[in-house]
Amino acid sequence: DTGVSQDPRHKITKRGQNVTFRCDPISEHNRLYWYRQTLGQGPEFLTYFQNEAQLEKSRLLSDRFSAERPKGSFSTLEIQRTEQGDSAMYLCASSLASPQETQYFGPGTRLLVL
Amino acid sequence: KQEVTQIPAALSVPEGENLVLNCSFTDSAIYNLQWFRQDPGKGLTSLLLIQSSQREQTSGRLNASLDKSSGRSTLYIAASQPGDSATYLCAVRAGRRALTFGSGTRLQVQP
Numbered sequence: 001d002t003g004v005s006q007d008p009r010h011k012i013t014k015r016g017q018n019v020t021f022r023c024d025p026i027s028e029h030n031r032l033y034w035y036r037q038t039l040g041q042g043p044e045f046l047t048y049f050q051n052e053a054q055l056e057k058s059r060l061l062s063d064r065f066s067a068e069r070p071k072g073s074f075s076t077l078e079i080q081r082t083e084q085g086d087s088a089m090y091l092c093a094s095s096l097a098s099p100q101e102t103q104y105f106g107p108g109t110r111l112l113v114l
Numbered sequence: 115k116q117e118v119t120q121i122p123a124a125l126s127v128p129e130g131e132n133l134v135l136n137c138s139f140t141d142s143a144i145y146n147l148q149w150f151r152q153d154p155g156k157g158l159t160s161l162l163l164i165q166s167s168q169r170e171q172t173s174g175r176l177n178a179s180l181d182k183s184s185g186r187s188t189l190y191i192a193a194s195q196p197g198d199s200a201t202y203l204c205a206v207r208a209g210r211r212a213l214t215f216g217s218g219t220r221l222q223v224q225p
Contacts, residue, residue, distance in 0.1 A: 004157075033212060042118070042203050042215030043158070056212065091157060100165060102148065103213060105158040 002026065004106035006092050012112045013082055020078045021109045025094030032075050033093040033103060034067055036060065043091050049075060050097065082113045116141045116208050120216035127194055128224050135189040135219045137204030142185050148213065149178050149189050150203040158203065162189070194223045 005024045013019050025032050030051050035043035046065070047057045051072040061067075064082075069075040079086055089110050093103040117140045127133055137147070146165045150158040162171045162178040164187070170179040177190040191198060201220045205213035 006157075031211065035212075040217065042205070042217050043213075044215070045212035048211055058212075093158075100146070100163065101207070101211075102160055102163050104160065105150075107157040110155070 004092055004094050004104055006090075006106040006109050008109055009107060010110050010112075012114065014114050015082060015084060017082055018078065018080045019082060019111065020076055021090055021092075021111075023075045023077070023092030023094075023106060025074070025092070026104060027073075029094035029096050029104075030072070031095045031097055031101070032069055033095075034075070034077050035091040035093065037089040037091055037108070038087075046077075079111075082111075084113050087111055087113045116144075116206060116214045118204060118206060118214050118216035120202075120204055120219050122219060123217065124220040124222075126222040126224065129194060129196060131194050131223075132190070132192050133194055133221075135191070135202050135204075135221070137187040137189070137216055139185045139187075139206050139214075141208055142182050144182065144206045144208045146207050147178075147180055147187050148205045148207070149176075149187075150205065152201045152203060152218070154201075161202075191221075194221075196223050196225050199223050 032049045034046040037043040049069040064080045067077045089108045091108045092106045095103045148163045149161045164180040175192040201218040203218045205215045
């Protein structure tokens, strides 16, 4: 059983650089979510896709952030011109659209902006 | 705006104790509530999901209850073990698809 995978697991970058993260959901799942988690807090919603359509974006998702899911399978999250405040764990989750929808989370990508 | 609060923020108990973690939410119009476990530096593992029409769910030593009208849920852990040490997160799904999380309860079970 292949779960949700994320790559890379850790990323250290300098302020102002661009970074891109990848998420591979569970293969039959049509919904994919991105969350951000800072130390000592619960995850906060960033954006969500159903198949390849981006259906919702949080106000947390500034114009420096962009997410894609080009073929309804894997997704990428890009942060341009990173800032120190972007340092966080970025979590991806996937689910199957159903009344009993359960989200399954990946291991996360930990970003440190110096 | 939905807000989720978890009490206590941290808890330390000796091995073998039964314990209760609390979660409250401000908007009772939810679809479901989910409890997760998170180990340090790791992703989230789903423990239990309770639909809005249900009162409780059980899995092994874990029992989660839901009182939607009062905006409360509890996670009961029986006979705690050192391996239960982790952060436990409560999350609700309301009108939109995304989950709204609490800040978690950090549990330490001492041998």
